[in-house]
Amino acid sequence: MTAPDDLARDAPPQRTRGFMLEWRAMTARTYVRIVGSLREPAWIFTDAVLPSLGMCSYVLMYRALGAPRSYEAVAVVGGILSAFWLNVLWGMGAQLYWEKQQGQLQLYFAAPCSRMAILTGMALGGVLTTTLRSIVGVSLGLWVFHVRVTAVDVGALALVFVITMTALYALGMTLSSLFLLYGREAWHVCNALTEPVYFVSGLFFPIRALGTLGYVSAALVPLALGLDALRQVLLHGAARGLLPLPIEIGGLFVFAVAFLFLARFALERLEALSKHEGRLTLRSQ
Amino acid sequence: MSHPAQHPAAVETEALRRTFKASKRAAAEGPAEIEALAGVDLRIERGEVFGLLGPNGAGKTTCIKILTTLLYPTGGVARVAGFDVVREAQEVRRRIALVSGGEASGYGILTVRECLWLFSQLYGVPSRDAWPRVDRLIDIVDLKPQRHTRINRLSTGQRQRMNFARGFVSDPDVLFLDEPTLGMDVTAARSLRGFVAEWVRERAGRTVLLTTHYMAEAEELCDRVAIIDRGRVLACDSVPALRRQVQGGQHVELELRRADPRLLEGDALAGLKPAWGAEHPDRGTRTVKFRLPTDTPLVRVLRALEERGVQVEGVATRETSLEDVFIAVVGRALDERTP
Numbered sequence: 001m002t003a004p005d006d007l008a009r010d011a012p013p014q015r016t017r018g019f020m021l022e023w024r025a026m027t028a029r030t031y032v033r034i035v036g037s038l039r040e041p042a043w044i045f046t047d048a049v050l051p052s053l054g055m056c057s058y059v060l061m062y063r064a065l066g067a068p069r070s071y072e073a074v075a076v077v078g079g080i081l082s083a084f085w086l087n088v089l090w091g092m093g094a095q096l097y098w099e100k101q102q103g104q105l106q107l108y109f110a111a112p113c114s115r116m117a118i119l120t121g122m123a124l125g126g127v128l129t130t131t132l133r134s135i136v137g138v139s140l141g142l143w144v145f146h147v148r149v150t151a152v153d154v155g156a157l158a159l160v161f162v163i164t165m166t167a168l169y170a171l172g173m174t175l176s177s178l179f180l181l182y183g184r185e186a187w188h189v190c191n192a193l194t195e196p197v198y199f200v201s202g203l204f205f206p207i208r209a210l211g212t213l214g215y216v217s218a219a220l221v222p223l224a225l226g227l228d229a230l231r232q233v234l235l236h237g238a239a240r241g242l243l244p245l246p247i248e249i250g251g252l253f254v255f256a257v258a259f260l261f262l263a264r265f266a267l268e269r270l271e272a273l274s275k276h277e278g279r280l281t282l283r284s285q
Numbered sequence: 286m287s288h289p290a291q292h293p294a295a296v297e298t299e300a301l302r303r304t305f306k307a308s309k310r311a312a313a314e315g316p317a318e319i320e321a322l323a324g325v326d327l328r329i330e331r332g333e334v335f336g337l338l339g340p341n342g343a344g345k346t347t348c349i350k351i352l353t354t355l356l357y358p359t360g361g362v363a364r365v366a367g368f369d370v371v372r373e374a375q376e377v378r379r380r381i382a383l384v385s386g387g388e389a390s391g392y393g394i395l396t397v398r399e400c401l402w403l404f405s406q407l408y409g410v411p412s413r414d415a416w417p418r419v420d421r422l423i424d425i426v427d428l429k430p431q432r433h434t435r436i437n438r439l440s441t442g443q444r445q446r447m448n449f450a451r452g453f454v455s456d457p458d459v460l461f462l463d464e465p466t467l468g469m470d471v472t473a474a475r476s477l478r479g480f481v482a483e484w485v486r487e488r489a490g491r492t493v494l495l496t497t498h499y500m501a502e503a504e505e506l507c508d509r510v511a512i513i514d515r516g517r518v519l520a521c522d523s524v525p526a527l528r529r530q531v532q533g534g535q536h537v538e539l540e541l542r543r544a545d546p547r548l549l550e551g552d553a554l555a556g557l558k559p560a561w562g563a564e565h566p567d568r569g570t571r572t573v574k575f576r577l578p579t580d581t582p583l584v585r586v587l588r589a590l591e592e593r594g595v596q597v598e599g600v601a602t603r604e605t606s607l608e609d610v611f612i613a614v615v616g617r618a619l620d621e622r623t624p
Contacts, residue, residue, distance in 0.1 A: 012456040012488075013405075013414040015379065021409035028406035036394040039435075103388045110353045111407035112378040118407075275357040278305055278350070 015112075025113035026121040033091075033125020037132070048133035051086060052140055055079025058204040059145050070238035071205075073149060076141035077231050078203035080134045084168060085197065085223050087130045089190045092172025095122055096180045096270075109274070115267050119176065123169035149234045156233045156245075163252045164226030170259030171222055177266035181273065201227055206240040214242055222255040293367025295459050295492035296329040296352060302360030303347050303516075321347040323516035324361065329509075331458075334485055334493045336507035338500075338611060344516040345496040349461050352494070353383045366458055379408075381459045384452035386467030389444060393437025397428055397447050400436050401454055408455035415454065422450040425480055427473070445469050449477055453484070462495045466502060474499075478506050500607045510607070514615045528605045531613040535577045536606070538562075540570045540599035541590070557586070560612045570598050576613060577602075 016024065037043060058075035099105040108118050141147040179189055200217035201207065201224035207214040217224040229248040231239035242248070303322040307315065322344045329335040337345045350356040351363050354374040362369065368376040391400040398419055405415035423432045426446040431439060436447065445468050452460055462481070466474035485491045497503050503510055504524050511521040520527060546561060562572035577583055583602070590597055 013410045013418055015455060016409035016411065017379070024406040024409055024411075028403045031399075032392050032395060032403060035399065036392065039394050102392075103385075103390050104392075106355055107383070107390050107404070108407070109355055110378060110381070110383050111404075112375060112409065113407050275355065278303075278347075278356050 017112075021113050022117040025111070025117040026124065029118050029121025030125040030128070033122060033129055037125075037129035044133060044136070047086070047130075048083060048136040051083050052079055052137050054082070055137060055204070056140065056145075059141075059147075063145075068238070069148060070235055070240075072145055073141070073147045073235050074206055074231055074239065075204045076137065076145065076147050077234060078201075078205075078227060079141075080137040081164075081223065081227050081230070082198065082203055083134050083137065084127075084130050084165070085201075086194070087126045088168050088172035089175070089193055091126045091130075092119075092122060092169060093175035093179055093193075094187060094190055096176040100180065109271065115271065116173075116264055119173045119263065119267070122176075123173060126172070127165050127169060150236050150238070152234060157230075160226070160229045160233050160245075160249060160252070163249060163256055164222070164230065167222035167226060167252050167255035167259060170256055170263055173263035174259050174266050177263065177270040181266070181270055197221060197223060200224060203227065206231070207242050208240050218242055218248075218251070222252060222259070225251050225255065292331070293364065294328050295331045295333065295490075296327060296335070296363075296365055296494060298325050298327045298348075298352075298361065298363045300361035301325040301327075301348070301351065301358050301363050303344075303351060303356065304359050320516050322351075322358070325513070325516065325518055327511060327518065327521070329492060329494060331490045331492055332485065333508045334481065334495060334506050336503040336510040337494065337496045337513055338503055338510055338607075339496075339513035340615065343514045345513060346463060347516075348513070349383070349463050349494065349496065352377075353381055353461055354378055380457060381461060382408075382452045382455055382457035383461045384448055384463065384465050386445065386448075386462075386464030388448055390448060390451070391436045391444075394435060396433050396435055397423060397439070398432045400447065401451055404451050405454040410455055418454060418456075419450075422453055426450045427476070441468055442470055442473065446473060446477075458490060459492045459494065462493060462497075464496055464498060466497070466499065474502070478502060482506060500611065504607045512611055512614045520610070520614045524607055524610075527607070527610045527614075531576065531605060531610050535583070535602045536574070536604070536609045537577050537583060537586075538572060538574050538599075538601045538603070539590075539597055540565070540568075540572050542568075542570050542596035542598055543594060545595075558613075558616060560616070568598070574609075574612060576609060 015021075055075055055078065058078075059072045062071040062075065096105060099108065108115065198204075200210070200213065201221055202210060202214065202217075203223075207218065207224055207228050210217065214224070218228065225248050228239070228242045229245060229252060232241040232245045232248070243251075301322050302320070302324055304318045304320050306312075307317055307319050311319075325344070325348060327348075337348065339345045347356065351358050352365055352370060354370050354377050357371060364370065365377045366380045368380075370377050392403075395403065398416075401419040401422060402412070402415050405419065406412075410418070420432070423429055426449060428443060428446055428450070431443055436444060439447065445466075449465055452462065452465075460481075466477060469477065481493060481495075485493055493506075495503070495506060507524065509521065509523050510527060512519045512527075520530070522530070546559075557575040557577070559573045559575040562574055564571045577586065583600070587597055587600070
């Protein structure tokens with residue numbers, strides 16, 4: 001090491017409070033996600049190309065069966081959202097568990113910024129990087145399978161996308177605390193939630209095909225509702241939507257608000273419990 | 286937000302207690318609760334470097350976890366910079382930083398510069414201030430050639446130095462260093478100590494609470510030291526004052542063959558309170574340390590050992606060190622775990 005320099009004599013750096021503190025913490029955590037995604041090109045293959053193979057199978061199957069072309073578009077939209085669902089589970093749900101294992105969680109808990117700012121940063125980074133990766137699915141759909149979408153209302157598409165992402169990632173924020181509280185073996189829970197949610201959300205087929213189960217899952221799983229709403233915006237009547245679009249948007253809004261509150265509550269509960277019991281945030285305990 | 290007194294202590298604890306529930310297996314064989322802190326009273330003034338010394342399991346880390354708002358106490362009060370660690374945790378967090386030795390914090394995908402910047406953001410340091418500060422800290426910890434290296438490619442020692450630098454990115458009022466030089470090479474650790482001493486000296490009010498296993502580190506850095514064992518503070522004073530408390534007699538270190546602890550019992554050896562040190566399997570010996578009262582000649586001890594068939598391979602006497610103080614106060618060496 002070099003000899004101590006003038007740093008010790010410098011005036012202390014400014015330490016912002018309030019909104020700016022939360023903003024800096026959030027953007028810094030977002031930065032980690034984005035940089036992480038860009039520095040590991042292999043992840044594009046594992047997180048974007050591989051999940052798209054399932055989508056390709058369904059498109060080819062519908063084509064082989066001579067199903068209407070809209071079914072291919074249904075599968076492509078499902079394939080794109082599957083990347084987000086995987087990110088919600090593995091990139092959000094299991095994240096606090098990994099942070100704890102790395103010894104990072106206690107540093108977050110000892111810092112003055114709020115934990116919600118950290119989780120929001122993780123979510124924003126997840127949305128941004130997964131959106132970039134979903135370009136692979138969109139490209140396959142448009143240029144390889146020549147999927148057609150009807151004239152798209154960009155405003156409605158943006159609204160449905162944003163509100164679906166908010167609902168999904170707020171669910172991920174909730175899961176991240178719950179996994180740490182109740183499921184140390186977080187990856188088993190992630191695995192258990194992958195395929196069943198794909199099924200009840202109608203990832204590769206119109207959810208209407210599930211009948212009553214479709215309505216139940218729309219009421220419980222934001223992915224199901226978001227998927228159906230996105231298909232309705234992109235494909236209109238050909239999407240064979242479950243509920244009228246405004247109702248689905250309203251439902252997604254309720255999901256988003258409810259999960260954001262739930263995430264905050266779960267996080268506060270996690271922190272209180274960890275301080276009472278002396279575990280959860282500390283790797284060694 | 287409440288306002289602390291005009292000149293509060295940097296750290297203050299009153300009858301601080303913390304118990305943990307024992308695991309089911311441990312509870313079946315012993316008490317249902319483990320008392321990690323059993324009423325700790327401390328007052329650390331602003332501008333002090335304060336050392337907390339104790340064997341493994343003594344309660345040092347529990348104390349630091351409470352003071353850094355990571356753990357609730359089960360009794361008593363703890364204040365940092367005048368703020369209560371339970372009721373005013375947010376105010377405490379604005380003023381502190383924590384560095385734990387041996388931790389592997391930071392995201393492997395980030396470079397050293399980015400990782401330190403990330404932590405500065407959690408404390409709200411604007412980037413225009415944070416980046417130059419990060420660069421200077423990187424210089425200080427001698428990581429300039431690695432500043433653009435991903436941290437998962439750093440050696441353990443390099444990562445340790447980066448963690449040390451992390452503690453200073455926000456220039457905290459109170460810095461908690463929990464075994465900060467663990468795993469560091471001697472030169473780096475010495476330089477680190479130099480920086481800590483200068484950092485505290487250069488501005489009134491900066492305070493460091495240090496736990497360490499290295500007695501020399503505590504002697505070199507700390508204005509005062511508290512010796513803690515089984516959750517209780519057994520002694521608390523400056524190092525010279527602690528030395529004076531145990532002076533009177535020589536400090537003797539013997540290397541013994543056939544070093545059965547029972548052989549050291551008996552009249553001639555009574556009252557020595559020997560502390561067993563490391564074994565030397567290659568030589569078949571073990572070290573034992575004790576303070577020899579002024580009225581007991583060393584030769585009498587050596588003769589008594591000879592009569593018991595214990596072979597003395599080496600004898601050393603020296604000045605009172607902090608380690609001697611520790612042994613005198615705790616009754617065993619620092620590397621011996623709390624029974």
